[in-house]
Amino acid sequence: MFKCFVSSWAVPGRRYVTKVLVNSNMAQIIDGKVISQEIRLKLNEEVAQFVNAGNPQPHLTAVIVGEDPASEIYVRNKMTACKEVGISSETKRLPATTTEEELLQLIGELNRDDSVSGVLVQLPVPEQINERTICNAVAPEKDVDGFNEINMGRLALDMEGFVPATPLAVKTLLEHCNIETFGRNAVVVGRSKNVSLPLAILMHSDGKNATKALDATVTICHRYTPPKELAIHCRQADIIVVAVGKPGLITKDMVKPGACVIDVGINRIKDEKTGNDKLVGDVDFEEVRQVAGHISPVPGGVGPMTVTMLMYNTLKAAKKAAQNASRKSALV
């Protein structure tokens, strides 16, 4: 993988040797923006077909409670994506002092509103509100985030349902880059309920839930995996997916040459050169790209794809709702 160029020259009394390691085989960068754009174009056509067939336009309602600058960015990206694919959308904003009951009330209204195909409550929610209670309150058939206990259970059992957008994004990026997963070693670093856990389930799924089987051998590492063990697990992996929130966690020595490294981390840090905030993942990108076969960058990797997969789920919800409506009208 590495080509080593050695040049040496001598000056009186000294001999200089310069070794230059040139990686002739830098990792292929997985461009989440470009792949997203392709998929959004396809979704746009599908939405148009669906609407032309006489169905109502799919609609996504996002709820933001309180003021979190990151949530504003993410929801704005989601609303832009909706426009791109032809899904109508709306953001409902509630003050930071909203009670759990008030939020449950709004979710109930959205659940009953036939013009709403998908509902998502942007996380995190303020501390007086229980996140799990909220995720479980979203009707399973409108739960485009896939965070409801019913959809999580369906995923675990390989049944048809909504798969959370970030795991779906990782799977789609792997597929798009033709990364073989069958029987391969995959390490998921992190064990959050919304990303790592469903991702680990998806990575070893046998595909009975109508998503393609990935059939990987999955190892989950987390905060109590000793650093030495983490390095050992990662070095065995053909695919490393990291979703922890620690800049520079995955270094070059932890990556098997040619492995595929997917970075789900989101960290806002100060750029030492400019003093401005910048976005980085959990992978030491500049180092790891020298040994990996594929690598996804932050920004521009999993993030845009997550938003695209939310569009996929919203169209799926609208299609299901239309099917159910026609079934119901056939009965009367």
Ligand SMILES: Nc1nc(=O)c2c([nH]1)NC[C@@H]1CN(c3ccc(C(=O)N[C@@H](CCC(=O)O)C(=O)O)cc3)C=[N+]21
């Ligand atoms: N109910 C709920 N559903 C979510 O899907 C959800 C959530 N809550 N809470 C927060 C996380 C995070 N998330 C991202 C969405 C877009 C980008 C994204 O567009 N990232 C851009 C950069 C955006 C930036 O500048 O920060 C990129 O990576 O290129 C990232 C992360 C969705 N989440």
